[in-house]
Amino acid sequence: MSARDDILAAVQKGLTQGQGGAVQRRNPDAIRAEAAQLLANLDEIRPDLAAGDPVDAFVAKCANPALGVTLDRVANWQALPRAVIAYLDQHDLPHRLSVSGDPRLDALTGIEAHQPCAPDEAAAISVADWGVAETGSVVIHSAPDQPILNAMLPRHWLVVVEEKKILPFLDDYATYAASRPRNAVLITGSSGTTDIEGFFVRGAHGPGFVHVLLVAG
Amino acid sequence: MGASAFTQRAHDALADPNLKTAIDRTTGTAETKRAAAVGAFPEFQAARARGAAIKDHVIANLDHYLVEFERNAQAAGAHVHWARDKAEAAEIVTRICKDADAKLVTRAKSMLGEEIGLPHALDDAGIERVETDLAEHIIQLAHERPSHIIWPAMHRTREDVATLFFKDHHPPPDADDPASMVASARRILREKFMSADVGISGANFLIADTGATCTVTNEGNAELSTTPPRVHIVTAGIEKLVPSTDHAMALLRLLVRSATGGEVTQYTTFHSGPKRPGDADGPEEMHIVLVDNGRSRMVGDEFRQMLRCIRCGACMNHCVVYRQIGGHAYGGTYPGPMGAVLTPVLDGLAQSRDLPHACTMNGRCEEVCPVQIPLKTLLKAWRVRSWDSQQEVGPLRMGLGLWGFAARRPRLYHFGTRLALPVMRLFGKGGWIRRMPFAGGWTDTRDLPKPAARSFMSQHANHGNEGPK
Ligand code: SF4
Numbered sequence: 001m002s003a004r005d006d007i008l009a010a011v012q013k014g015l016t017q018g019q020g021g022a023v024q025r026r027n028p029d030a031i032r033a034e035a036a037q038l039l040a041n042l043d044e045i046r047p048d049l050a051a052g053d054p055v056d057a058f059v060a061k062c063a064n065p066a067l068g069v070t071l072d073r074v075a076n077w078q079a080l081p082r083a084v085i086a087y088l089d090q091h092d093l094p095h096r097l098s099v100s101g102d103p104r105l106d107a108l109t110g111i112e113a114h115q116p117c118a119p120d121e122a123a124a125i126s127v128a129d130w131g132v133a134e135t136g137s138v139v140i141h142s143a144p145d146q147p148i149l150n151a152m153l154p155r156h157w158l159v160v161v162e163e164k165k166i167l168p169f170l171d172d173y174a175t176y177a178a179s180r181p182r183n184a185v186l187i188t189g190s191s192g193t194t195d196i197e198g199f200f201v202r203g204a205h206g207p208g209f210v211h212v213l214l215v216a217g
Numbered sequence: 218m219g220a221s222a223f224t225q226r227a228h229d230a231l232a233d234p235n236l237k238t239a240i241d242r243t244t245g246t247a248e249t250k251r252a253a254a255v256g257a258f259p260e261f262q263a264a265r266a267r268g269a270a271i272k273d274h275v276i277a278n279l280d281h282y283l284v285e286f287e288r289n290a291q292a293a294g295a296h297v298h299w300a301r302d303k304a305e306a307a308e309i310v311t312r313i314c315k316d317a318d319a320k321l322v323t324r325a326k327s328m329l330g331e332e333i334g335l336p337h338a339l340d341d342a343g344i345e346r347v348e349t350d351l352a353e354h355i356i357q358l359a360h361e362r363p364s365h366i367i368w369p370a371m372h373r374t375r376e377d378v379a380t381l382f383f384k385d386h387h388p389p390p391d392a393d394d395p396a397s398m399v400a401s402a403r404r405i406l407r408e409k410f411m412s413a414d415v416g417i418s419g420a421n422f423l424i425a426d427t428g429a430t431c432t433v434t435n436e437g438n439a440e441l442s443t444t445p446p447r448v449h450i451v452t453a454g455i456e457k458l459v460p461s462t463d464h465a466m467a468l469l470r471l472l473v474r475s476a477t478g479g480e481v482t483q484y485t486t487f488h489s490g491p492k493r494p495g496d497a498d499g500p501e502e503m504h505i506v507l508v509d510n511g512r513s514r515m516v517g518d519e520f521r522q523m524l525r526c527i528r529c530g531a532c533m534n535h536c537v538v539y540r541q542i543g544g545h546a547y548g549g550t551y552p553g554p555m556g557a558v559l560t561p562v563l564d565g566l567a568q569s570r571d572l573p574h575a576c577t578m579n580g581r582c583e584e585v586c587p588v589q590i591p592l593k594t595l596l597k598a599w600r601v602r603s604w605d606s607q608q609e610v611g612p613l614r615m616g617l618g619l620w621g622f623a624a625r626r627p628r629l630y631h632f633g634t635r636l637a638l639p640v641m642r643l644f645g646k647g648g649w650i651r652r653m654p655f656a657g658g659w660t661d662t663r664d665l666p667k668p669a670a671r672s673f674m675s676q677h678a679n680h681g682n683e684g685p686k
Contacts, residue, residue, distance in 0.1 A: 003299040007509045011280045014517025023277045031278050035460040038271050045264040119411050135481045147497035148444045152437055174462040180427050182499045186485040191437040195352035196375050196395040198246035206437025
């Protein structure tokens with residue numbers, strides 16, 4: 001027998017003849033129904049949002065210093081270049097960015113854009129597919145115009161997220177995972193580690209600085 | 218591991234003040250942060266009960282979910298392999314590496330990888346292995362094994378880490394500054410990430426209805442280990458299944474709060490198959506190795522509930538024994554209360570019968586366990602098995618036999634305690650006994666309280682006489 005057959009047979013034997021007594025075997029529909037039942041009344045098993053409105057809650061979460069992110073509210077896509085340059089100037093960075101390839105970033109006037117992200121890149125910019133209000137996370141799905149490394153390699157990662165893409169809870173995002181990209185990454189704050197004596201140190205392997213540009217319109 | 222091996226390791230650990238400092242610094246912070254996170258989540262108790270129910274549902278239908286996961290992972294383009302035991306699992310991984318002509322492999326921390334002996338297997342196969350989790354990098358430099366499932370280098374103080382990095386990193390970091398040490402490791406490991414042929418990760422969850430594997434990290438090393446190389450290999454225990462991404466989210470809320478006191482980790486990543494046509498980055502091949510190694514046996518015995526474990530580490534952070542002796546003394550892959558239940562499954566009871574006994578039964582572990590595993594009950598089950606299989610050593614069986622004989626004869630028992638207490642008091646000073654013949658195992662590393670002037674029984678008898686009739 002193959003390892004697969006052996007393991008499945010051993011699991012079935014454990015379930016039907018185990019010393020805890022036989023577990024009732026169900027058909028796939030009944031299993032699915034029970035699994036769905038386990039997600040009933042989600043409000044009983046998840047925290048409240050930090051504010052009534054998901055966008056306000058997202059902003060409030062990003063203000064938590066433990067996350068190590070900064071956030072700037074931008075009126076519309078036209079106002080984005082100015083907001084980006086303001087951030088770069090504030091951190092004494094050259095007006096040079098690795099861009100993800102999202103066509104909405106083509107209009108970043110006044111910035112020297114290039115691809116792909118270099119291992120020692122100072123700053124890069126991506127557009128998040130969603131934001132999650134519960135945790136202050138942004139989500140990216142790998143795609144031709146969404147390189148995962150653009151979010152992982154730079155010292156400063158700038159990420160644009162549209163207000164209309166802010167979802168209330170992690171569970172609301174879960175539905176979108178069904179599209180099955182190669183990588184779906186929920187990013188919550190800057191990279192960090194507590195591996196040396198529990199001290200929190202920012203910028204372990206990923207970006208040490210994450211700047212969220214929240215676009216209203 | 219014989220009886221003396223564990224006792225010796227525990228003894229050595231207790232005698233090492235540096236170790237105690239290191240453990241206290243991290244477990245203390247972990248305990249405080251978890252308490253704050255749980256305090257800020259009033260739904261925690263309800264979420265725990267639901268988390269336990271989700272895991273029980275998965276285990277009760279494990280065969281169904283394994284097959285569903287396999288089908289969906291294959292549909293996403295991943296290769297799925299099955300391994301009965303650790304030797305088979307390590308063999309599959311090294312074969313995939315060799316087939317890919319791999320010279321350099323990066324590994325993102327995975328306790329399952331440790332369990333199946335992957336570090337050794339890769340070293341033996343002559344493949345350069347780079348541990349990318351900062352703590353794993355530290356212990357790789359120190360040629361050690363993890364001493365905690367969340368903070369593998371918990372036993373190392375920052376001074377120790379500075380010494381290790383000073384030898385290995387060029388230029389060396391500033392001593393005594395964790396930020397400088399982290400920056401130095403970032404620089405060294407960055408080159409490795411980009412030139413690796415294969416990246417190996419574990420999985421915190423296997424999602425049945427999408428075929429994705431989920432990793433959670435704070436450093437971002439899983440993403441950097443699995444995106445640049447040509448091949449991504451996942452090794453995961455078969456109990457990691459969950460029905461859907463939604464179920465994973467419910468468990469994630471419990472896992473992160475219990476592990477580090479955060480709400481979510483900085484990076485929560487779902488990996489599904491290789492790079493899609495046109496994708497900007499990603500590996501060309503993805504392999505998933507599903508590992509049994511004793512788990513299917515647990516489905517059928519009294520340790521089934523242990524399969525709920527989501528490896529958060531809270532039980533060890535809150536364990537009085539772990540906090541005294543640290544992780545290495547346990548001798549297995551998994552330390553602390555969960556390790557004391559799992560190690561006899563993985564390594565055999567004869568090898569590890571001391572572990573279920575090295576427990577005070579104070580129950581802190583099961584109070585904090587986010588999936589309500591009855592750890593005390595499971596530890597007692599091992600004690601019973603150990604006794605039944607005559608694994609107890611002679612002196613213990615004899616001692617307990619004598620105690621049982623006396624306990625059933627109250628007069629004899631009282632006579633014995635009346636005799637013993639004055640003798641013990643002779644060794645006491647200022648309320649504590651620092652040294653006493655035949656009690657070195659206790660008094661070498663801690664003091665024993667000096668017995669009260671009169672035994673409880675004699676005080677009770679007197680109290681009864683004074684009380685109202
Ligand atoms: S037994 Fe419970 S507390 Fe311990 S690691 Fe597993 S899930 Fe966490």
